[in-house]
Amino acid sequence: MFTAIGRFAATRARGILVVALLGLIAAGAVGFTVFGKLKPDGFADPAAESSKVTDAINAEFGGQVDVVAMVSARTGTVDDDAVLADATDLADRIADDPAVAEAVSYWGTGAPSLKSEDGRHGMIAVKLEDEDLTAAEEFRDRFVDASTDAYDVSLGGPVMTSVEARTQVGKDLALAEAIAVPIILVLLVFAFGSLVAASLPLLIGAATVFGTFAALSGIASATDVSIYSINLTTALSLGLAVDYALLMVSRFREELSSGRSVEDAVVRTVQTAGRTIVFSALTVAVALAVLTIFPLFFLRSFAYSGIGVVLIAMVTSIVVLPALLKVLGYRVNAGKLSWFKKTPSAVSPFWRRVASVVSARPILCALPVIAVLVLGAAPVLKSEFGTPDDRVLPESTQTRTVGDTLRSEFPDDNSRAIQVVVQDEVSARQVAEYAGRLSTLPDVARVESSAGIFTDGAAQGVPPTAAAMGKPEVQRLAVITEDDARSAGAQELVHNIRDTAGPAGTDPQVGGSAATLVDSKEAISSRLPLAAGLIALSTFILLFLFTGSVLQPIRALVFNVLGLSATIGVLVLIFQEGWLSGFLGFTPMPLDTSMLMLFFCIAFGLSMDYEVFVLSRIKEGHDLGLDRRAAVVDGLSHTGRIVSTAAVLIAVNFFAFGTGGVSFLQMFGIGAGLAIMVDATLIRGVLVPAGMRLLGRAAWWAPKPLRALHNKIGLSEAAPPELPQRADVQVQREKTPALD
Template sequence: MFTAIGRFAATRARGILVVALLALIAAGAVGFTVFSKLKPDGFADPAAESSKVQEAIDDEFGGQVDVVVMVSTKAGTVDDELVRGPAADLAERIGDDPAVTEAVSYWGTGAPSLKSEDGKHGMIAIKLDGDDITATEEFAERYADASTDAYDVHFGGPKMMSVDSRTQVGKDLALAEGIAVPIILVLLVFAFGSLVAASLPLLIGAATVFGTFAVLAGIASATDVSIYSINLTTALSLGLAVDYALLMVSRFREELTSGRSIEDSVVRTVQTAGRTIVFSALTVAVALAVLTIFPLFFLRSFAYSGIGVVLIAMLTSVVILPALLKVLGYRVNSGKLPWFKKTPSAVSPFWRRVASAVTARPILCALPVIAVLVLGALPVLKSEFGTPDDRVLPTSTQTRTVGDTLREHFPDDNSRAIQVVVPGAVSPEQVTDYATTLSNLPDVARVESSAGVFADGANQGVPPTAADMGRTDVQRLAVITEDDARSANAQELVHTIRDTAGPTDADPQVGGSAAVLVDSKNAIGSRLPLAAGLIALSTFILLFLFTGSVLQPIRALVFNVLGLSATIGVLVLIFQEGWLSDFLGFTPMPLDTSMLMLFFCIAFGLSMDYEVFVLSRIKEGHDLGLDRRASVVDGLSHTGRIVSTAAVLIAVNFFAFGTGGVSFLQMFGIGAGLAIMIDATLIRGVLVPAGMRLLGRAAWWSPKPLRALHDKIGLSESAPPEPPAPRAETPVRREKEPVLD
């Protein structure tokens, strides 16, 4: 198969490039429409109880607050004359805005819950018509000049978080790429040794980005897609472009140097490096496809973008890049800079020495590495998990300013309330009894209902919102707690309320921020075993088809999980415990459950990417008759430089996200970059050769039935006859193997 692909690319090169150029132009035209179709949320399970509660509140009670306008005095209190009159006028003006369906202010109601404890802050709680982010942004812009000499005005709330998140993501993306791309350009020139070769990954990356944007535009027209998928598209596109271009160009140069013609070099490159890329891409795509089993469209969006990136990068690298190499021929080495005397060699003396040392003393070399990784993984034992709120944004954003003020100065803030919806006809007496029971639960400050406000089992009077809390066929209760909605106490309270019997013949449902977190964690946690099983099974199948061995997939899975566990342990220390928080500029919080799942799938896929790179060359040497140790040394010497160079380039791209302002994207970028560096050095450089050496002849073992199956369906390519005068390389010194197998 790969011989045919290589021959096609070599003989139809110019036609392929023309078609590719036209497709790129079309993809660019379609792809740029994607930004207006993406959404900034997607962290909740749409089928969960908390989501049904939100739907009921939207349908029956006019929805919850969309935007909070915070009036903060510069001196005095919000009851001073200089503040009261203008603030009341502002609230009236906002209430008359066509985009507003309801506006409730402290100055209109006098409700204590709308004024801070110190009297310096007052609120206007607003419900907007529709869910359009642009409309929310335009609403905020209309009142951007509402501040006076007596007070400042800031905008917060769920919809403003969506606006600020979209703005911040755009800034972060521009900053990250502005830092990463120039650095990568310089490193690419050093890696490839010529300007022409260094430009090839950028061409593949650009084609992949535009192609994936076009795919996402089509998907977003049919279903919800998260705006954060754009970050993954750009980062992963450039990363895989570097990976695949390094592998293809290095192999093409190697084949040219060996004496093959340009056309034969293209064919052989596709046979070997192209086959490796296809298996690698399938492994990454399968890991990302697992994200589709989760109901949160935030995670599903990354599956859409990730799979699109992988498949487009694979197609571009295996078909279009070989066609370009055929056209370039020896000119792929053009544009050498003055300080490069020769094209970088395909064989790395450094990695040859490392592989030789590790395979000579595998246990002595592997044990310290394993100890370091296990030590790094220990913080995972105290990890905590949550969902994003405004604290993922920089403190400079309006949404974060309002959120911090609410948490610090508004203990009665209803936005933290656990919402309980009781369907059916419920009498006032039943509402009273149920509210009384809930108010006696631990950590409950009060319960607001249509029958009154209850605290410690006593009715404190009728709340101003009583008329909006009850309907003839449904009741709503707000359970107020002083605990943070992301705290363990708030989550435990959700479970307690759900276990508390409601009115007779009624089935209360619990929602609110704390319940969303509980349901999101359950939506991910309940599917984790299935996700892990699918990743393990698919990886095993693909690596078995690639190698014909049943032990290689198991070894690869164990090493990858060890490396990723150590990385997650470091993330716990940084983003949960607060190490480097001042330097990176984020607020320590429990790890975002969704982003951690995404990180695992992306990092696992990229780890398997490098696994396939190294293993393919080791297997090639093994199939050509090298002994077990020599094949490992030869394989790592040919791929070590490619893997380590690619890892540095990709890590730079991911680490650049650490400069952003959205903390869970910082976590993803730093985590992915760290995982890649650990994998390319400690795992591929030490544990793989040590593991291969310790396995000995069992490394390529399979039961006879599976061996026969591999012979039938496993993909392999036989090498064409060697050219008459290949360039000799330094032979691998074959030492007598110690008895390990």
């Protein structure tokens, strides 16, 4: 198969490039339509109880608060004459705005819950006609400059958080690429030693980005896709383009230097490096495909974009890039910089020495590395999990300012309320009894209902919104707690409310921010065993088909999980415990559950990417007749420079997201970059050669039935046409004694 692909690319090179160029232009035209179709949310399970409560509130009670307009007196309080008249007028103008369905203000109701404890801040709670972000942005633009000499106006709330996040993501993406691309280009020039070769990964990356944007545009027309998938598309596109182009171009140069013609070099490159890329791409795609089993469209969106990136990068790398190499021929080395006396060698003396030392003393070398990784993984034991809110944004944003003020100055803020909906016909007495029972639960400040306000089981008056909280066949109760929605106390309260009997013959449903977190964690954790099993099984099958061994997949899985666990432990210290929070400019919080799951799948896939790179060359040496130690040394010496260079380049791309202003994207970028560096150095450089040495003869073992199966369906590398004896292999045979 790979020989045929290589021949096709070599003999139809110009035609392939013309078709690729036309496809790129079309993808660019379609791809730019994707940005207006993406959504900023997707962190909730649409089938969960909390989501059903949100739907019921939207349908029966006009929805929950979308926007909070915070009026902050410059001096005095919001009851002062200097504030009163203008603030009342502002509330009226907001209520009359065409985008607003309903607005409730402190100045219109006098409700204590709409005024801060110190009296400096008053609130206008706004429900929009719909949650279209474009309409919300226009609403923001109409009132963002509503401040006067007497007070300041700031806009916050859930919809404004989404608007601000979309704006921030765009800024972060531009900044990250502005930082990463020039650095990567410079590093590519040093890695390849020529300007022409260095430009190839960027060309592949651009084609992958535009192709994936076009695919996402089509998907977003049919289903919900998260706006954050754009970040993954750009980062992963450039990363895989660097990985695959480094492998292909390095192998092409190696084959040219061995005396092959340009056409034969292209064919042999596809036979070897192309085969490696296909298996590598499949392992990454399978890891990302697992995200589709989760009901949160935030995670499914990354499966769509990630799989698109992988497949497009794979096709362009094994079809378009070989065609380009055929056209370039020896000119692939053109544009050589003056300080490079010769093209960088495919063989790395440094990694040859590392592999030799580790293979000679595998236990002595592996134990310190394992100890460091286990120590790094220890903080995982105290990890906490949450869902995003306005605190993922920088403190300087208006949305964040409003959120911080609500949390610190509005203890009676209903936005923290746990919402309870009873969708049955019940009497006022039954509502009062149920609200009274709920008010006696631990950590409940009060319960508001159509039957009144209840504290510690006793009625305390009637809320201003009582008439709007009950209908003949549906009731809404707000359980107010001073606990933060992400706190363990608030989550425990959700469980307690769900365990509390409702009015006879009814089945109350519980929602709100804390309940959404509880349900989202359940939606992910309940599917984790299946996800882990699918990843392990698919990885095992692919690596077995690649190697014919049953122990190589197990070794790879164990090493990858060890490296990823250490990386997650470091993320706990940074983003949960607050290490480097001042330097990076984020607020320490529990780790975002969805983003952590995404990080694991991406990092696992990229780790397997490098596993296949190294293992393919080791197997090639093994198949050529090298003894086990020589095959490992030869394999790592040929791939060590490629893997380490690719890791640095892709890590730069991911680390650039650490400069952004959305904290869970910072966590993803820094985590992915760190995981890649750990994998390319400690795992590939030390544990892989040590593990191969300790496995010995068993490294390539498989039971007879599986061996026979592999012989039938495994994709084996084609024999090289007119292959001369490789000089470096012959030298290695002479210098490396057998260790059997």
